[in-house]
Amino acid sequence: MSTAAHDPNAAKASNFLRQAIERDLDAGVYASRRFAGSPGDAQHHALAPIDPARIRTRFPPEPNGYLHVGHAKSVCLNFGLAADYGGVCHLRFDDTNPEKEEQEYVDAIIEMVHWLGWSWDAHGTRHLYYASNYFDFMYRAAEHLIEAGLAYVDEQSADEMRARRGDFNTPGVDSPFRGRSREANLARFREMRDGRHADGSMVLRAKIDMGSPNINLRDPTLYRVKRATHHNTGDRWCIYPMYTYAHPIEDALENITHSICTLEFEDQRPFYDWLLESLAAGGLLQRPLPRQIEFGRLNLTYVITSKRKLKQLVDERHVEGWDDPRLPTLAGMRRRGYTPASIRKMAEDTGASKTNIWVDYGVLDIALRDDLEGQAPRAMAVIDPLKLKLTNWTEVFGAAAAEPCQAPAHPHRPELGVRRFALGPEVWIERDDFAEAPPKGFFRLFPGNKVRLKYGVIIECTGCEKDGDGRVSAVLAQVVPDTRSGTPGADAVKVKGTITWVGAHDALAAEVRLYDRLFTEEQPDAGGRDFLSVLNPRSKVVVQALLEPSLAALPADGKVQFERHGYFVADRIDHRPDRPVFNRITGLKDSWTR
Numbered sequence: 172m173s174t175a176a177h178d179p180n181a182a183k184a185s186n187f188l189r190q191a192i193e194r195d196l197d198a199g200v201y202a203s204r205r206f207a208g209s210p211g212d213a214q215h216h217a218l219a220p221i222d223p224a225r226i227r228t229r230f231p232p233e234p235n236g237y238l239h240v241g242h243a244k245s246v247c248l249n250f251g252l253a254a255d256y257g258g259v260c261h262l263r264f265d266d267t268n269p270e271k272e273e274q275e276y277v278d279a280i281i282e283m284v285h286w287l288g289w290s291w292d293a294h295g296t297r298h299l300y301y302a303s304n305y306f307d308f309m310y311r312a313a314e315h316l317i318e319a320g321l322a323y324v325d326e327q328s329a330d331e332m333r334a335r336r337g338d339f340n341t342p343g344v345d346s347p348f349r350g351r352s353r354e355a356n357l358a359r360f361r362e363m364r365d366g367r368h369a370d371g372s373m374v375l376r377a378k379i380d381m382g383s384p385n386i387n388l389r390d391p392t393l394y395r396v397k398r399a400t401h402h403n404t405g406d407r408w409c410i411y412p413m414y415t416y417a418h419p420i421e422d423a424l425e426n427i428t429h430s431i432c433t434l435e436f437e438d439q440r441p442f443y444d445w446l447l448e449s450l451a452a453g454g455l456l457q458r459p460l461p462r463q464i465e466f467g468r469l470n471l472t473y474v475i476t477s478k479r480k481l482k483q484l485v486d487e488r489h490v491e492g493w494d495d496p497r498l499p500t501l502a503g504m505r506r507r508g509y510t511p512a513s514i515r516k517m518a519e520d521t522g523a524s525k526t527n528i529w530v531d532y533g534v535l536d537i538a539l540r541d542d543l544e545g546q547a548p549r550a551m552a553v554i555d556p557l558k559l560k561l562t563n564w565t566e567v568f569g570a571a572a573a574e575p576c577q578a579p580a581h582p583h584r585p586e587l588g589v590r591r592f593a594l595g596p597e598v599w600i601e602r603d604d605f606a607e608a609p610p611k612g613f614f615r616l617f618p619g620n621k622v623r624l625k626y627g628v629i630i631e632c633t634g635c636e637k638d639g640d641g642r643v644s645a646v647l648a649q650v651v652p653d654t655r656s657g658t659p660g661a662d663a664v665k666v667k668g669t670i671t672w673v674g675a676h677d678a679l680a681a682e683v684r685l686y687d688r689l690f691t692e693e694q695p696d697a698g699g700r701d702f703l704s705v706l707n708p709r710s711k712v713v714v715q716a717l718l719e720p721s722l723a724a725l726p727a728d729g730k731v732q733f734e735r736h737g738y739f740v741a742d743r744i745d746h747r748p749d750r751p752v753f754n755r756i757t758g759l760k761d762s763w764t765r
């Protein structure tokens with residue numbers, strides 16, 4: 172069984188994918204399928220036991236970039252459906268294109284699918300596959316199509332082929348090479364394989380129907396000549412299969428039952444079925460065959476989910492790498508502090524539909540806050556510090572340099588214990604918690620007003636100090652005696668405001684990176700707009716903040732709620748106990764739909 176950190180009892184909203192799977196399961200469509208424990212052709216599976224997986228799905232990334240939040244949707248859909256219906260989901264690298272693929276991406280993809288909480292281990296097998304391991308079968312299948320009169324070698328130039336393909340309104344025209352004999356085609360195809368022809372000089376095409384209203388059925392290309400070293404098969408091949416030919420075969424060899432893909436492949440479905448039917452009819456593939464089902468892509472407002480455009484942002488240094496916390500790559504989101512549970516929840520809540528959908532980024536943030544609220548310990552932090560001097564300290568506390576204070580680590584989880592810090596004669600407060608001339612409705616510090624220093628004492632503001640430029644450099648206040656939080660006198664004096672603070676003597680200095688949206692427009696690349704023209708110049712602001720001393724013990728990647736400010740994470744790359752670095756994950760309230 173695929174493992175998922177799902178609550179198995181939670182009712183899931185039905186959708187057309189679930190309905191399709193349930194119909195197939197009720198009808199027993201895939202019940203008699205055999206599985207030999209590894210991918211293979213009809214013969215390989217023929218004598219094997221019945222497949223222990225009730226359904227098989229797959230997530231098939233091309234290892235040419237980092238996964239982004241749109242991929243997470245597909246990951247969660249495929250692994251989630253398999254988990255829910257007693258099936259297995261395969262992780263398959265669709266590495267049939269030799270030019271753009273790299274091991275770095277393979278490793279990063281594996282890491283992120285694991286991070287999301289999914290596993291491809293089931294029935295004692297690691298269902299991790301590489302499409303390039305099927306090149307031998309793909310080649311054999313191509314020879315079979317030629318022998319069956321269903322494929323031919325076309326030596327037209329690319330321009331001639333394009334011209335003869337026709338368009339939406341015009342049927343295509345047969346290639347002059349279309350009528351060649353099977354023997355001549357087979358000989359030519361073998362020459363292609365043996366490196367006897369130049370790159371681009373000829374292709375293998377399916378022989379279907381140049382007059383088909385579906386352009387994808389006008390003799391699509393199956394194989395091309397391309398001298399390129401492949402990351403898995405090296406220089407063994409100089410012909411490579413086209414994606415549209417390779418993908419259905421990959422599904423069939425792996426016994427996939429439901430091949431779930433995005434809408435742009437809808438027009439390819441007739442070819443998918445034509446190809447697999449042709450190969451099954453020839454005895455090469457086991458029946459029943461996989462079926463392709465399309466769903467709408469997930470788009471999130473304020474982000475870009477195109478690998479090409481993300482690469483441009485990285486390559487042109489608009490961001491600081493693939494794991495920049497502003498990017499919607501999973502590596503970036505993890506570094507930003509997003510939790511796997513929140514991403515899975517968003518994927519679940521957005522269901523599956525037959526149209527491409529735009530989801531407000533706020534939906535993800537709501538799921539994130541729900542998850543962090545229950546687990547992140549609390550701490551006080553001052554992000555824009557201003558010194559507060561308690562001028563009657565010695566009268567109230569005598570010679571003591573500091574007065575110990577404590578607070579629960581989490582307001583609703585006493586088992587997480589308490590955090591300790593201390594009040595001293597000087598503390599840091601937020602600059603905007605003081606106003607020399609308070610606006611209406613301002614209940615925090617201004618001369619003559621009393622507030623509580625959270626978990627500490629009540630103080631009364633007496634004035635402020637200014638620097639040479641007239642800017643406030645310190646606030647002055649007096650401690651109101653016998654008002655310590657947690658003592659009988661705490662409620663004797665009523666105040667309207669409570670402010671957060673950290674002691675100047677024990678504050679932990681930290682770099683805090685305040686992240687905001689990377690783009691200023693909801694749909695950065697809508698209508699062909701250059702998305703670089705709507706980059707938010709303030710998407711990253713770095714400040715020196717002062718934190719409660721307990722945070723020195725927080726490990727990298729540890730999450731915390733800074734009271735009043737929002738959720739923050741100790742940066743997984745740069746954070747050190749002696750040089751803390753925190754990223755703002757998100758605020759306490761929705762700031763996306765402002």
Ligand code: ATP
Pocket residue numbers: 230231232233234240241242244245431432433467468469470476477478479
């Ligand atoms: P991109 O357009 O970013 O390059 P891709 O679809 O070309 O993405 P693949 O590696 O082929 O990248 O994607 C793997 C799987 O993820 C595919 O099945 C694809 O349909 C799915 N996928 C990619 N983007 C999204 C998205 N925004 N919403 C849902 N599924 C997606």
Ligand code: MG
Pocket residue numbers: 233
């Ligand atoms: Mg793709």
